[in-house]
Amino acid sequence: MTTEQAAGPALDVRRRLYELMTLMKAADDRLSKGIASGELQCVYWPSRGQEAIAAAVGAVLRLDDQLVTTYRGLHDLIGKGVPLVEIYGEMLGRQVGSGRGKGGTMHIAHPDSGLMMSTGIVGAGPPVAVGLAMAARRKGLDRVTVASFGDGATNTGSFHEAANMAALWDLPLVLVCQNNQYAEMTPTGHTMKIAQVADRAAGYGMPGVRVDGNDPLAVVAALEEAVERARAGAGPTLLECVTFRFRGHYFGDPMKYIPTEQMDAAIAADPLPRFRSRLLDDGVCGARELDEIETAAVSAVDEALAAVLAAPAAALDELDRDVYADPRNCPA
Amino acid sequence: MTTEQAAGPALDVRRRLYELMTLMKAADDRLSKGIASGELQCVYWPSRGQEAIAAAVGAVLRLDDQLVTTYRGLHDLIGKGVPLVEIYGEMLGRQVGSGRGKGGTMHIAHPDSGLMMSTGIVGAGPPVAVGLAMAARRKGLDRVTVASFGDGATNTGSFHEAANMAALWDLPLVLVCQNNQYAEMTPTGHTMKIAQVADRAAGYGMPGVRVDGNDPLAVVAALEEAVERARAGAGPTLLECVTFRFRGHYFGDPMKYIPTEQMDAAIAADPLPRFRSRLLDDGVCGARELDEIETAAVSAVDEALAAVLAAPAAALDELDRDVYADPRNCPA
Amino acid sequence: MTMREALNLALDQALERDERVFLIGEDIADPGASGPTAGLSSRYGTERVLDTPISEAAIVGAAIGAAMEGFRPVAEIMIMDFIGIAADQIINHAAKMRFMTGGRTTAPITVRTQIYGGLGTGATHSQSLEAWFMHIPGLKVIVPSTPRDGKGLLTSAIFDDDPCIFLETIRLQGQRGMVPVDPGFSIPLGQADVKRAGTDVTLISYGRGVVESLGAADALARQEISAEVLDLRTLVPLDTAAIIESVHRTTRAVVVHDAVQFAGPGAEIVAILQRELFDRLSAPVERVGARFVPNPAPPALESQVYPNSEKIIAAVHRTLRWKTTREGARG
Amino acid sequence: MTMREALNLALDQALERDERVFLIGEDIADPGASGPTAGLSSRYGTERVLDTPISEAAIVGAAIGAAMEGFRPVAEIMIMDFIGIAADQIINHAAKMRFMTGGRTTAPITVRTQIYGGLGTGATHSQSLEAWFMHIPGLKVIVPSTPRDGKGLLTSAIFDDDPCIFLETIRLQGQRGMVPVDPGFSIPLGQADVKRAGTDVTLISYGRGVVESLGAADALARQEISAEVLDLRTLVPLDTAAIIESVHRTTRAVVVHDAVQFAGPGAEIVAILQRELFDRLSAPVERVGARFVPNPAPPALESQVYPNSEKIIAAVHRTLRWKTTREGARG
Ligand SMILES: Cc1ncc(C[n+]2csc(CCOP(=O)(O)OP(=O)(O)O)c2C)c(N)n1
Numbered sequence A, B: 001m002t003t004e005q006a007a008g009p010a011l012d013v014r015r016r017l018y019e020l021m022t023l024m025k026a027a028d029d030r031l032s033k034g035i036a037s038g039e040l041q042c043v044y045w046p047s048r049g050q051e052a053i054a055a056a057v058g059a060v061l062r063l064d065d066q067l068v069t070t071y072r073g074l075h076d077l078i079g080k081g082v083p084l085v086e087i088y089g090e091m092l093g094r095q096v097g098s099g100r101g102k103g104g105t106m107h108i109a110h111p112d113s114g115l116m117m118s119t120g121i122v123g124a125g126p127p128v129a130v131g132l133a134m135a136a137r138r139k140g141l142d143r144v145t146v147a148s149f150g151d152g153a154t155n156t157g158s159f160h161e162a163a164n165m166a167a168l169w170d171l172p173l174v175l176v177c178q179n180n181q182y183a184e185m186t187p188t189g190h191t192m193k194i195a196q197v198a199d200r201a202a203g204y205g206m207p208g209v210r211v212d213g214n215d216p217l218a219v220v221a222a223l224e225e226a227v228e229r230a231r232a233g234a235g236p237t238l239l240e241c242v243t244f245r246f247r248g249h250y251f252g253d254p255m256k257y258i259p260t261e262q263m264d265a266a267i268a269a270d271p272l273p274r275f276r277s278r279l280l281d282d283g284v285c286g287a288r289e290l291d292e293i294e295t296a297a298v299s300a301v302d303e304a305l306a307a308v309l310a311a312p313a314a315a316l317d318e319l320d321r322d323v324y325a326d327p328r329n330c331p332a
Numbered sequence C, D: 001m002t003m004r005e006a007l008n009l010a011l012d013q014a015l016e017r018d019e020r021v022f023l024i025g026e027d028i029a030d031p032g033a034s035g036p037t038a039g040l041s042s043r044y045g046t047e048r049v050l051d052t053p054i055s056e057a058a059i060v061g062a063a064i065g066a067a068m069e070g071f072r073p074v075a076e077i078m079i080m081d082f083i084g085i086a087a088d089q090i091i092n093h094a095a096k097m098r099f100m101t102g103g104r105t106t107a108p109i110t111v112r113t114q115i116y117g118g119l120g121t122g123a124t125h126s127q128s129l130e131a132w133f134m135h136i137p138g139l140k141v142i143v144p145s146t147p148r149d150g151k152g153l154l155t156s157a158i159f160d161d162d163p164c165i166f167l168e169t170i171r172l173q174g175q176r177g178m179v180p181v182d183p184g185f186s187i188p189l190g191q192a193d194v195k196r197a198g199t200d201v202t203l204i205s206y207g208r209g210v211v212e213s214l215g216a217a218d219a220l221a222r223q224e225i226s227a228e229v230l231d232l233r234t235l236v237p238l239d240t241a242a243i244i245e246s247v248h249r250t251t252r253a254v255v256v257h258d259a260v261q262f263a264g265p266g267a268e269i270v271a272i273l274q275r276e277l278f279d280r281l282s283a284p285v286e287r288v289g290a291r292f293v294p295n296p297a298p299p300a301l302e303s304q305v306y307p308n309s310e311k312i313i314a315a316v317h318r319t320l321r322w323k324t325t326r327e328g329a330r331g
């Protein structure tokens, strides 16, 4: 069976998925190495392991489509096309950061890439995504908004209110739940009785779909359907993508709460080597090509980091800016 | 077919249901008349039309079972056995009120009757009911808690968080949604895409049941099952009871937003005359007996109101009491 | 026209003149609407005057998302006591977005909400929580006391580039006053207004407190005490210059508000005054705020809780009777 | 022991001695717990140290329900910035329940939450919102600065008959100090503590501000300025008598806190002082609070925002340099 005949995305999309995934992984690896060694000082909620979902979102969405993500957003940001220099720059508090360094890791936005908001408040993204989707509709645009969040976020009241509104108004929104099986140190099964997050969709009157979040092609397929539906005005979808966080909740998390067998199984299901094998097996790319993609990813990351480290730290006078449109509005 | 053979509650329970419903209706009628004429000054969110649900809750629950209700609680309070004098007393700001008159209509509690809280915050009751149910479990009691709320309340984040917790922990709780087809002036279908509130249950992993909330026997049957389930430790149920508010949202509501046909249909389905006919048809009670029940209800209400109107108004020094356990804790 | 009509006119003209404006909230569309939004959905359609589920967090969140895309959403939280439910979106997104993204995204929303109280609805339907939002950098806080100010300030809020918390007062909605109908009329945020000039003492207030202060000033005039009534109109930005200018002249001040006195907005005004006019003050600045108690439902009790003319007059007399013993300092 | 250990000990002993006590919150059970709740679920079981979904409103609501039934729940809101989500339950149920039901029901919960800041986590993970809760009648607000106070005050909060907001400070969790291990040890709510005696000026603070104030007092001592450091420990009840007593002696005061200065807790202290000691004060009361800005993430910027010893010292010097021109009053 040749890949041309196989169902699923075109060859260049598959290649693109792998490029994105390797870039996400390289960006996470470099940051992790740097923080661990003391070279880099920043807070970081690692996305290693969840690349397939973010790559699929990046591959399926158009540039003018929009994404709202969370503190665990490195992969999402890269997938949506936020320049690495602006991401690292923001994490490391440099003037080249998306927020000139003052927002920090959890608060990266880059509207030019359609990355509208990262939030540090669990569950608080979907309501804002509802508003973005409303705006698209009112402007007559056929743009779609994706809200990306974790399994734990679906226990928040905020998620519920947003999901209900999105379904009610048939908004062009896709709710992408990156179910990495933990919320901080608490396994998903300890916080909800339902077997799958996708089951929540029924309570809103929208489709709920669960896919293997470590298989980028599965995510692409489900997401394409959801995005099409949203773009056609048929309303939102709750898309649950099952995956795993390799580095725990925050960088430095000792992860004592993760059973060895679970970690072993997760390693075996690591989306990166798995998708590499798949691409080789399907004859989409050769080993050399894939090696080159990986090398290019590492170089891109190194280059970005070098640029960031050469850039000046966030300016002290940032405290005088952006509290209000006009700084004179601050009380003395 | 004699009633003895018919499925459903025993004769005395049916009679009791009618007694409760007539008492609720009489209490609402008298209050409404008094406010309309200017005789009585108080705010009131009328329960007229929703009596069947509250009577069923009252009939099914034990004295030591607990109930959390809302501002639209007159019927629920009566069903659970809160003395009418304490209810009217609180609404009218008298010392004989459940809170010595200072809490007001929306905030009536009477733990001796198991009426633990009335809240004016839509959706905020279920979390507190979760805590009551947790307490029962931790005390080793086989008590059940019912949280009663409206259709609109199920759109709140608070409802979602509580429902999820209750299901997760298999709490002895029944979520009774009195779906009166409106939230203030907004029809239920304008605020949720799902066809029935009971559909929300699937998102939590609990049974969701919808019944005719104007038929007390239907409510009793469904509630008995839910209460049994809860008491047995098998967890909560979402029970949707479809009904109608005859007097609109608040007393004095011009109800211009209610289509005539809908109102006509509701009047035709008024639970009171309907249940009266049913009792007669089924031979449970004779007309004279039912008339006596109705007369007794009116007398009970008149008597309670007379006692309340004879009672002193809430004392001014109530401002010095109950802010803290020890009044010296108030800032000067 | 009444305050309700003035606010309605501001919303109407904003919807009329700018496609970016829309209203979102519970029961704000016809035929259910009875407040300042009445009639507007009939005129502008339910896409621009949008009834929502009871979901305060998502109402404000959705407004924020739309504002990020250039809209000028006016979100309604029916009663201020419910604003806690939306507080997270207000303080963690709306207020901080501009700063956190270095200006790349902004959330110029207006949150209209109403201060109840005086209706017998009790403790959970009567709170004045403006102090909460003054304390959050990035928000503007607006409380009009007259129909004219209501229209002018609401217009400014809607078109302001920062998130605004706009507080209406149920007991003022029926108040009448002259209102410019010109759609171009607006009142800049951050400018206090002398509602009555005076020389002996400054009554500093906003919202319903202004009405009580004016009543007190009338009564004081009969006692030949000349009270100036300064209406702050916005708590953020705060017109510190106007406060100082007035009290510098009168050397005495009483701050009046319906919010709980303890840790309320008045505390900040006092703190500013004692710092800026330490040597100029003839007496301690007095505060007349709500008593430290959940609001009781019965009107007879509730009226004990709020400021009124008598309490203000008593406070003025305290400032006038003050005998300084300043020499005793450094004892 | 450290503050974290002291708080852990308070929780441990409360769980040990009273079946009515239980803990509820996100990630508070082993093996995930790393804060003051670490180890407790292993000792008392996950029924009494209960991990929850991410549902702040329901966590507090559930605590309230259980408290109504006689339990003494200790609810954790992981970081204070998230408390908005639970604000409705706190202000509309916990705070007002006793009053609204005439004492028939009460909600003696303790809400533990942590003030972040100083960790580079940015504007939504660093707020000090104690001013919000001071302003709500019915709540008690507690902020310890030392491990000893932490243990003593947390014990009191848990067994107090009123709802308590108990604020921990992440930057103090590792601080060490002597702590009585006696389970009977507690510190009454509402009693300020002189952490350092002095005669020239009173530094009034709580929480992390006390540490900065003590540092400032040390430096001031080297300049022969004797600063008293008064640790309020609880903001409600507020030990007004202790504040007045100290400032009456020193005639000068600086209020210090990590909360935003504008409309912050310090404003109330100033308002009280200017009223009670108007003629006794030698200089305006100074405030050193956080700058009016969302917290920036980079440590170099963030450190500009918070109070520190230098800012406190500068404020003290301002009060000492003050030249009164009181004669000029009544101009
Ligand atoms: C409202 C709120 N509550 C608690 C937290 C603390 N917190 C940060 S991440 C997290 C877990 C979130 O889990 P999930 O939604 O599954 O996302 P993940 O981190 O697994 O990507 C928690 C509880 C928060 N940031 N916001």
Ligand SMILES: Cc1ncc(C[n+]2csc(CCOP(=O)(O)OP(=O)(O)O)c2C)c(N)n1
Pocket: B072, B120, B121, B122, B123, B149, B150, B151, B152, B153, B154, B180, B182, B183, B184, B249, C026, C054, C056, C078, C082, C085
């Ligand atoms: C959190 C909150 N939002 C809004 C309101 C205003 N309000 C009072 S009742 C009500 C409608 C509630 O509808 P539903 O839950 O169906 O109950 P019903 O009144 O029909 O019994 C609203 C919006 C409120 N009290 N609390």
Ligand SMILES: [Mg+2]
Pocket: A150, A151, A152, A178, A179, A180, A181, A182, A183, A184
């Ligand atoms: Mg997760």
Ligand SMILES: [Mg+2]
Pocket: B150, B151, B152, B178, B179, B180, B181, B182, B183, B184
């Ligand atoms: Mg309803």
